[in-house]
Amino acid sequence: MRRGGKDGVSDRPDPDAVPETPEEASATGTLAARFALRQRSGGLIVPVLTALVAFLLGGLIVLATGHNPLLAYRDIFNGAGLNWIFHPTTSMVSTASYNLSQTLLQTTTLILTGLAVAFAFRCGMFNIGGQGQYFVGLYVANWVGVSLPHLATFPHIVLGIGAAILAGAVWAGIAGSLKAYVGAHEVITTIMLNWIAIWIGTYFFGDGGPLQNSQNATVPISNDVAASAKLPVFWGIQALQGLDVGFFIALAALVVFWALLNRTTLGYEVRAVGFNPEAAAYGGISVKKNLIRAMAISGAFAGLAGGLDMLGYLYHFATSDIPVSNIGFLGIAVALLGRNTAVGTGIAALLFGALLFGTTHGLSSNVIQPELAGNLTYMIQGLVVLFVGADVLILYVWNTRRRLRVRGVTA
Amino acid sequence: MSVGKVGITGIVAGALAFWLTLPPLATSVVALPVLLGLLAVGCGGWAMAREQKRLGWYAVVAGVLGAALGVLAVHAGRGNLGAAVVWSALIASMLVNATPLTYAAIGGLFSERSGVVNIGLEGMMLTGAFFGIWGSDVTGSWVLGLLIAITFGGLVALVYAFFAIHLRTDQIIGGTAINFLALGVTGYLFVDIYGTVGTPPLRAAQQIPDVTISQSSNFFAQAFGQLNLMVWLSFAVLAVTYVVVFRTPLGLRIRSVGEHPRAADAVGISVYKTRYAAVVLSGMLSAMGGAYLSIGFVHSFNENMTEGRGFIALAALIFGRWRPVGAFGAALLFGFSSALAQRLGTIPNWSSYAVLFQALPYVLTLIAVAGVIGRSIPPASVGRAYAKQ
Structure with a gap:
């Protein structure tokens, strides 16, 4: 990459230096500082390589268990509707069109849960609680959607989505405040908040819970949201889970994310705190304020994901959805693979959205069973996170390349 | 007064x-x-x-x-x-629920005391649960099944240790990756090997046996008379851990590497070796907790069967302030809240409130890290990679 070569790693602080004191440690060892280093060290090549290695290793496991990985990946590609680009049509009669619309539905959620992780990263925090923030968004959107049946469509949708955003922001804001005021590590607090959200949901929507189905008290499922709260569907049919306008809201969120970070004072402060809290504080930026609002904005993205899912296509919530939902955690892989940038997150979300839908659907069991393919998604997700996190490995390879090139010039 | x-x-x-x-x-x-x-x-x-x-x-x-x-x-x-609320039954149930947490929390204690955060406890536990039942099924013996579980738990931990220690991956990201990877690999192998019918029923020789002390109906016999071998073993592991960590040179080494790695390095302690050993040990112990679940308690395996117990174990470790007895006490408390939730869930008027008891461990841990009830302070160098000079 030309850009990476121009301002290479040599002018950065020595990556091998070990911080002596806690002060130094937070100056050089924060996630955002490491991230900045990584950003300069590999451009686009690293995430692409990471994804390729992950797919390769996943393929090896498929091969080792007696399946053909190439056929499996081809089926997943077609199952995700990505073959649509060869014969583009808006007709829903085409299987590829339908599949693609479903993939984009998953992409919508993944963009937002990815942005939730990415925004906190840019402030030097790891928001592992996207799943919990997504859940509270779902709950609140369902509650607003169900309990105000006489509202007009537009205000109802705005109210529902607004409430979901607020719920996510508050839920993550708890972790941000604890970090700012008592120094509690956000990883621990967001993990705890995830589980608290899960059990609160089990209580609210479970048997005898306050938001359980009013018609049938034996099923742990909520009521459907009112028709006025449902987002308009622009591709496909509402009854068949068509693609709703939430997709465009997610795309808009990518723009908002970029503009917020790069074109506003708030974004400047958030990034400054992420790079070096001490220096930011010295420059007159309130670290506490920024930790809290970065976490709240991060949670707002995840809450929005929950709101759009509820009003876009889920319409109701069942406690049996809880153990199978992993979309918030997938956001971690999406953000890391997308290098915490808006464009990268969008592309990574499409990749994982395709993987998520493509592995549940249209697979013939003589190639690979859907149950197996679903677990392949987790494996690839794990491998991506593992290798994306290994910046020293990447830096090492990168430096070796540079050394070789320098040697070649001087020789 | x-x-x-x-x-x-x-x-x-x-x-x-x-x-x-x-x-x-x-x-x-x-x-x-x-x-x-x-x-x-x-x-x-x-x-x-x-x-x-x-x-x-x-x-x-x-x-x-x-x-x-x-x-x-x-x-x-x-x-x-x-x-x-039958107290003796509740105590027995508390111990059943607490045992997997105890193993994983003690595992986490070794890892974190040596300076390596272990978010991957959940994944290592799940690995142990799957390979325990697979090993037991293949070899026909629970002893070998348990050993195979420990081996694979250690291997997964070794992968994590390599990334966290040698490659200096961010430990939270690495641990998250291990959780995903374990979920995918165990789920994949489970479907591939056992298909839709699930794991076969285990014969007596394939299950970790119960220790029957007494079957009479008095309080102590009801509570402690018939507990699984792994429950008793967890008490032994706890005692050994306490002695090793606080009363032996080895424990001092582990703790010094976690508090101030450079000072430890200067006096000739190998930071890398110590951390590798501690992380691998944490994987083995977590796997024991997982194997107890699959071949000691439930006698079958399901995808993602640990259901977040690794995270509760992590919470127990933090709530117990990175001390063996504290972590064990927290595991007992969390085990009790699960036991109570399960019992209350069977009562008509209580079933919806009962699930809130399941949230208790997380709420308590949140309060503990918030420092309301005295702060939980981790080892000084936990989460920070060390580069040799």
Whole structure:
């Protein structure tokens, strides 16, 4: 990459230096500082390589268990509707069109849960609680959607989505405040908040819970949201889970994310705190304020994901959805693979959205069973996170390349 | 009476507030738990104002919880509760629920004391659960099954250790990756090997046996008479861990590497070797907890069968302030709240509230890290990679 070569790693602080004191440690060892280093060290090549290695290793496991990985990946590609680009049509009669619309539905959620992780990263925090923030968004959107049946469509949708955003922001804001005021590590607090959200949901929507189905008290499922709260569907049919306008809201969120970070004072402060809290504080930026609002904005993205899912296509919530939902955690892989940038997150979300839908659907069991393919998604997700996190490995390879090139010039 | 004793009286009063409303006493006077709760809060406030902050907070929390639970219990009616709250059965169930947590929490203790955060406990536990039952199924012996589980748990931990120690991957990201990877690999192999029918029923030789001490109907026999071998083994592991970590040179090495790796390096302790050993050990112990679940307790395997127990173990470790006995106490407390939730779930009026007990471990840990009840302070270098000079 030309850009990476121009301002290479040599002018950065020595990556091998070990911080002596806690002060130094937070100056050089924060996630955002490491991230900045990584950003300069590999451009686009690293995430692409990471994804390729992950797919390769996943393929090896498929091969080792007696399946053909190439056929499996081809089926997943077609199952995700990505073959649509060869014969583009808006007709829903085409299987590829339908599949693609479903993939984009998953992409919508993944963009937002990815942005939730990415925004906190840019402030030097790891928001592992996207799943919990997504859940509270779902709950609140369902509650607003169900309990105000006489509202007009537009205000109802705005109210529902607004409430979901607020719920996510508050839920993550708890972790941000604890970090700012008592120094509690956000990883621990967001993990705890995830589980608290899960059990609160089990209580609210479970048997005898306050938001359980009013018609049938034996099923742990909520009521459907009112028709006025449902987002308009622009591709496909509402009854068949068509693609709703939430997709465009997610795309808009990518723009908002970029503009917020790069074109506003708030974004400047958030990034400054992420790079070096001490220096930011010295420059007159309130670290506490920024930790809290970065976490709240991060949670707002995840809450929005929950709101759009509820009003876009889920319409109701069942406690049996809880153990199978992993979309918030997938956001971690999406953000890391997308290098915490808006464009990268969008592309990574499409990749994982395709993987998520493509592995549940249209697979013939003589190639690979859907149950197996679903677990392949987790494996690839794990491998991506593992290798994306290994910046020293990447830096090492990168430096070796540079050394070789320098040697070649001087020789 | 000293300030400390007042605080303790408050805690006792809070506990009494709940206990009096439960069988066998099962008082039906609402005022009793409320008064005792108020007494507890009062004692707590008094102690807090006199430099006994931590004890004071404990007393206030005990008072509020005790009064609230007591009032609920009185309203639920004694007939229903009598059927559910059988103390001996609850204790047995608490130990069953606490045992996997204990293994994983002690595993996490070794890893974190050596300076490596282990978010991947959940994944290592799941690995142990799957390979325990697979090994037991293939070899026909639970001993070999357990050993295979420990081996694979150690291997997964070795992968994590390589990334966290040598490649200096961010430890939180690495641990998250291990959780995903374990979920995918165990799920994949489970479907590939056992298909839709699930794991086959285990013969007696393939299950970790129960230790039958007594089957009579007295309280102790009901609570401790028939517990799994792994439960007793966890007590032994706990004792050994305490001695090793705090009373041997090896433990001192592990702790020094976690507190100040450079100083440890300077006096000739290999930071890398010590951390590798501690992380691999944590994987092995977590796998034991997982194997207990699959071949000791449930006798089958399901995708993602650990269901977040690794995270509760992590919470127990933090709640127990990175100390063996503290972590064990927290595991018991969390095990008790699960046991209570399961029992209360069977009572009609209580079933929807019962799930809230499942959230208790997480709420308590959140309060603990928030520093309301004395701060939980991790080892100084935990989460920070060390580069050799």
